[in-house]
Amino acid sequence: MVNPFMLNPAVSGTEDYTDIRLGFRKQWVNFEGAPRTMYLSAHTALGKSRVTNNRSKNKKNGFHGVGAIISNDVIGPTKNTTIDLAYSYHLQFAKNLYASLGIMGGLQQYSLNANMLHTANPDDALLVSSTNTSLADINTGFWIYSDKFFVGGSMVQVMPQKLYNAREGAISSGKLSQHYFITAGYRFPIGYDFALIPSFCVKAVAPAPISYDINAKLRYKDFLWAGVSYRNTDAIAFLAGVIINNTWDISYGYDYTTSDIRLYSAGSHEIVVGYRLKPKNRIICPSHFW
Structure with missing residues (x-):
């Protein structure tokens, strides 16, 4: 809800400014080996100022988006550090209707600290030493987006690469799995100052069951917002954010766990700090942030 660029490279370049965000999430507090995520992301548009004035009779010129993400995920004995660069191309189909395609590529560094594992077989050949794979x-x-709605879809980890080969006695080799995301939302104005933004996100990765988020955000101008999110079989999240001087924004989310893990954890916390780097000598319209 706060940074869709993390899930979809086609989001790069959708704003009139360079969007820089630093995020930290600690999931399932007090639960041993719980996930912890940190990231730094940035994206901007190239040539967007020319899209409405530089067009032919039958074709509306597009513009480009670029971005980058550095992220670090730690889950128990595993750590995954990723550095990615993103590119997207945007076309304007109507006055306030755009569509983009995006691709993101880079390098993942996956590591497994075998010393943190307690195995049934101390001589397990797969875990004799730590694993480091690039x-x-x-x-x-x-x-697809406008100032009123957005619809998007993405595939993450397109290449299902192997982390390690199957050893003798192992059931299968370890590999990265493809993840699929579908997101959509709509902005309903409430008077002049308020807007209600319902949205959803569907997530799929085999062999896990499909997961989905149902969200609602109430926004006051380009200044303040609060929201709630329901994730099936997992959590209810409460979120809030503030935009300071149309430049800085700070968002916080707390997940109240609804699964059996709630017996052992104190929920999840996430904070995101954003900075809007505006181009010089250009008038910036209020952001229709989601």
Whole structure:
């Protein structure tokens, strides 16, 4: 809800400014080995100022988006560090209707600290020593958007690469799995100052069951917002954010866990700090942030 660029490279370049965000999430507090995520992302548009004035009779010129993400995920004994660069191309189909295709590529560094594991067989050949693997990372996506709605879809880890080969006695080799995301939302104005933005996100990765988020955000101007989110079989999240001087924005989310893990954890916390780097000598319209 706060940074869709993390899930979809086609989002790069959708704003009138360079969007820089630093995020931290600690999931399932007090639960041993719980996930922890940190990231730094940035994206901007190239040539967007020319799209409405430089067009032929039958074709509306597009513009480009570029971006980058550095992220670090730690889950128990595993750590995954990723550095990605993103590119997207945007076309304007109507005055306030755009569509984009995006691709993101880079490098993943996956590591497994075997010393943190307690195995039934102390001589397990697969876990005799720590594992460090470098893998290519490729993600793709599309994004259809206006100042009233957005619809997007993406595939993450397009290449299902192997982390390690199957050893003797192992059931299968370890590999990265393809993840699929579908997102959509709509902005309903409430008077002049308020807007209600319902949205959803569907997530799929085999062999796990399909997961989905149902969200609602109430926004006051380009200044303040609060929201709630329901994730099936997992959590209810409460979120809020503030935009300071149309430049800085700070968002916070707390997940109240509804699954059995709630017996052992104190929920999840996430904070995102954003900075809007505005181009010089250009008038920036209020952001229709989601």
